[in-house]
Amino acid sequence: MSTLAHRRRARGDxxxxxxxxxxxxxxxxxxxxxxxxxxxxxxQSLFQGGDEIDPTTGIIQQGDTFVGxxxxxxxxxxxxxxxxFWNAFWNTTLFTVVGVAIETVLGVAMALIMARALRATGLIRASILVPWAIPTVVSALMWQLIFDANGIANEIIGQQILWTTEGLQAKAAVLIADIWKTxxxxxxxxxxxxxxxxxxVYEAAKVDGANRWQTFWRITLPLVRPVLMVAVLFRLLDAMRMFDLPYVLLGRLxxxxxxxxxxxxxxxxxxxGMASAYAVVLFLYICLVAVIFVRGLGADVIGDADGRARRARPRRLRTTAEGDLP
Amino acid sequence: MTRSLPLTTRRSALAVGGLAAAAAGLAACSSGGDSGSSDGGGTSIDLEERGPITLARGKDTTGALADFLSRWNDDHPDEQVTLIELPESADDQRSQFISNAQAKSDSYTVLGLDVVWTAEFAANQWVVALPEDTFDLDALIPATVTTGTYFDKLYAVPFTTNAQLLFSRKDLLEEAGYDQPPATFEEMWEIVAKVQEKHPEINGFGSQYAKYEGLTCQLTDVVASAGGEIFDAEGAPHADSAEATTALQTLRDGFDQGHIPQEALTYKEEESRQAFQDGKLIFLQNWPYVWDHFQNDDGSSQVVDKVQVSLVPAVAGEGTSTIGGANYAISAFAKNKGTAVDFIAFMTALEQQKAWMIETATPTATAAVYEDAEVAKTFEFLDTLKSAIDKGVSRPQVVKYGDVTQAIQEAAYSCISGEAEAADALAQLQEQLTGLVES
Structure with missing residues (x-):
């Protein structure tokens, strides 16, 4: 809002x-x-490659044709x-929704641990960040070994699940590897x-007698929300483009x-032509999700909600200060 | 390229990093979209056109190629050949060849093509038809020449070749009272049952049944040994023939009866090799490269000196393997095609073929090398390998190979994993293949 007003002023000048x-x-x-x-x-997505084959020489006859x-x-x-297409569409959606939801919960938990760690802070932070630092292709190869028919995963659960065969277990394998990494x-x-x-703010909450759970829901989460929303948005857009992990882990399943x-x-x-059509559909799908997310949930990507957040802060503070915690 | 099948390997480099990048890539690829038209560089070769050329092929992991090239270069100071190494993955090589052809670039002269790409490259006129009388084709194994031929014209000359073999646990077979490896699946199931009476923990037969290029090889070879063919010589599909159904049903029975373990659905070359090497399989069908791993006495192999080699199991009669390997073709857009023809003739001549086979342990395409005493010293099962290559069958030689192989994998996988019945899967495959060759 404020930038709009600002722009209008600039025009006046x-x-x-x-x-x-x-x-x-x-x-x-x-x-x-x-x-x-x-x-x-x-x-390009409105064209199809030539595939008329000359029956005597076997040579392809024509170039691209317009197909609308x-x-x-x-x-x-x-x-x-x-x-x-629909199989891939629902896979993409499943990996995005389920994957990002679990990643968010785990990610926040990790952040809380990293923030609170009193000893060996560096070590804990580094060890939590290692998966993110590993290139996806490398981690996919690693998980391929883990999910091998005679791999560690089956060793641990004590039964032979064929992770890399068609079925729900293959989707689970992708999700596990993706969540671990992101x-x-x-x-x-x-x-x-x-x-x-x-x-x-935490001290004030403590004075008001808020327990840890209340502190988390009423203080930590609302105040970290703008940052978290951006992180989740980036992950959503990233997950929708997912390619290398399932490609390496599952091949053509x-x-x-x-x-x-x-x-x-x-x-x-x-x-x-078909490849471009898929890419365009994916692009529009990603745009749609991004718009819904920014508009609907107020993910603040470009920082123009800064003022709002700052204004919101004292109000939230007041609610806790007034002691209307349940 | 002997063991790396096309379309299977990692494509990390092509990972779609960003959508804009992907879109840019597609747009770039499309700029030469009408390369199918007749200006594809002509179909005849001017043999007098001479000068420096390049050889573009997958990364030479053997390290032997440099010697061969310098031998050529020493004799041809004005017609030097330069090596352009492409990525190791067959997929990546193919996409580089294609973008090069669509840009009509003359930077690649001689192309090292996988055996299954001939039809696509020829039909698009990315490679030229070669003058057959310049090469000593009679000296090459006929099954390999087939892989380089499209519509009765030679587009690529076989350089290396390959065929799968059956590796059996000699010790277990002898213990169960068999002195010969099985020739058919039926005999094999019988032996498996007998061996498992004493060793219930050892699985029966393993081959490459994961959903990837290897599965196309498997279906091609069982259908051939049942007396059928997925495509006939005229290019018409016969995937739903009685022979094909029997063949696929044989594999399905193997899974259903437990002679092939369920985990074989995850086997590619390496997984199946590992299982056999760890002593977990009685029989393995694989490419010859696995032999050295089995005989490795550094402790990594449980089967040293316990392995016997024979032809792959047949549904009926004699086992037929799929042919692998690499062929040499000439880019339609290259200069100095005359030199390129001579260079290919040089590389496929007996002397080079023999040296290549000895130095790299990769089977070559010339028949006479299999009679050679020096070669026999490096290959312990040379006769079996030769007869496997002789009997070998090509995978479908179709322009839309990418679509065809995926359809075949889909059908075969759905049947052996128990999702669909053989007849239904193949009826659907037939419908798809018909659509793919007609459109």
Whole structure:
């Protein structure tokens, strides 16, 4: 809100021209590296590669043909080249929703531990962060060994689950490996948020007789919320693009196929039209989720809610100070 | 490339890092979208066109290639060949070849192609038809020449080849009273049952049944040994034939009756090798590279001197293996194709083929090397290997190989994992394959 007002003021000052001039290199760069490929992809998604084969020489006859929205239609009806779209769509959604939900809970727990650790702080923080530091492909290979038919996972649970075969266990394997790797990311960002909370607020709560649980729900969580929301948003967008983990861990199993994998697979078959269509659908899906998340849940990505948060703080303080805790 | 099957390996580099990046990549790939049109560099080769060339192929993990190239370069000072090493993964090599072809770049001259890519590269005219009389094709094993041929024209000359073999636990077989490895699945099940009476903890038969390229190899070879074929010589699919159904049902029975362990559904080459090497399998079907691992006496192998080699098990009659290997082709957009032809002839000549086989332990495509005494010293089961390659079958030679192999894997996997019945899975496969070759 405040930036809008600010912009309006700037216009009044007649500095609009200068601002536009100063911004133009950035805008040009964005148009070049984001806008241009995006437009090309959308255009490509309306074409299909040539596949007329000459019956005597076996040589492909024609180039790309314009097919309108056929690629999208194929995807949404899961027919022809679009087979597997809904499977991949629901996999992507499942990995995102379930994965990020669990990561958030674990991440916050990790942050609380890291913030409270009195001894060996460095060691605890480092050990929690190790999974995040390992490249996904490497961690996927590692989990592949763990989830081997005769691997450690089966050794520990004492029965042979074939993790890398089709079925729910394969989805579980992806989720476990993903959560292991990315919960520390949420933990790290949340920790940064926790450290900005004023110690005095906790002292005030203690004076008011709040127990640990109440302190967490009424103070820690509301105050860390802006940071946490950004962390969760980034993880959501990241999880929706998931590619390397299921690709390495499960290969071509349907149970692990995500939208990114479908796009890569279509491109590898030189079906660039279909690949672009998948990429565009995924892009729109991600945009939709991002908009819903920012609008609906108030994730503060660009920092314009700073004022709001600052205003909100004293109010929340007052509620606790007034002692209306249950 | 002997053991790395296409389309299976890690593609870390291609991980879709950011959507904008992915979109940019797709847009870039599409810029040469009409490469299928007839300006694909012509189909005839001017043999007089000479000069420096390049050889683009997967990373040479053997380290032997440099010697071969410098031998050529010493004799041809004006027609030097430079090696361009592509990634180790077959998938990555293929995508580099394709982007290079779509950009119509002349930077790759001779291409090292996996045996299953011939049709796609030929149909798109990314590689040129080769003058057959320039190469001594009669000296090559016919089954390997088939892999380089598309619509009766030669597009790629076989350099290396490969075939799977059956590795049996000699000690367990002898103990159970058998002195010969089994020729058919039926005989094998009988032996498994007998051996397991005494050793219930040892699994029966293992091969590559995970859902990846290896599974296409498995189905191709059992269908062939049952007397069927997934595609006929004219390129029409016959996936739902009675022979194919019998073949797939044989594998399914193996799983249902416990002769093939359930965990074989997770086996690729390495997993199955490890299981056999740890003494957990009586029989293993795999590529010849596993032999050295089994004979390794540093303690990593439980089966040293206990392994016997024979042809892969058959549904009926004699076992047929899928052919692997690498062929050499010439890019349609390259300069100095005349030199390239000579270079390929040089690499596939007997002398080089023999040296390559001895130095790298990779089977080569020339028939005469299998008669050679020096080669026999390095390969303990040379005769069996030769006869496996002779009887070998090609995987489907179709333009849309990527789609076809995935459809085959899907059908075979759904049946052996108990999700679908053989006849239903294959009927559906037939429908898909028909659509793929017609469209």
């Amino acid at each position: 007649g500095q609009e021209g200068l601002a536009g001039l100063l911004l133009s290199p950035t805008l040009l760069l964005l148009a070049l590296v984001v806008g241009f490929p995006l437009v090309l992809s959308v255009r 929205l056929q690629n999208y239609l194929d995807a949404f009806t899961s027919s022809g080249a679009g087979a597997g 919960a520390p990311y949420i933990g790290l960002l949340t920790l940064a948020g926790l450290q900005t909370i004023d110690e005095q 349907r149970s692990g196929q995500t939208l990114s994998m479908l796009a890569a697979d279509a491109a590898s078959k030189t079906d660039f």
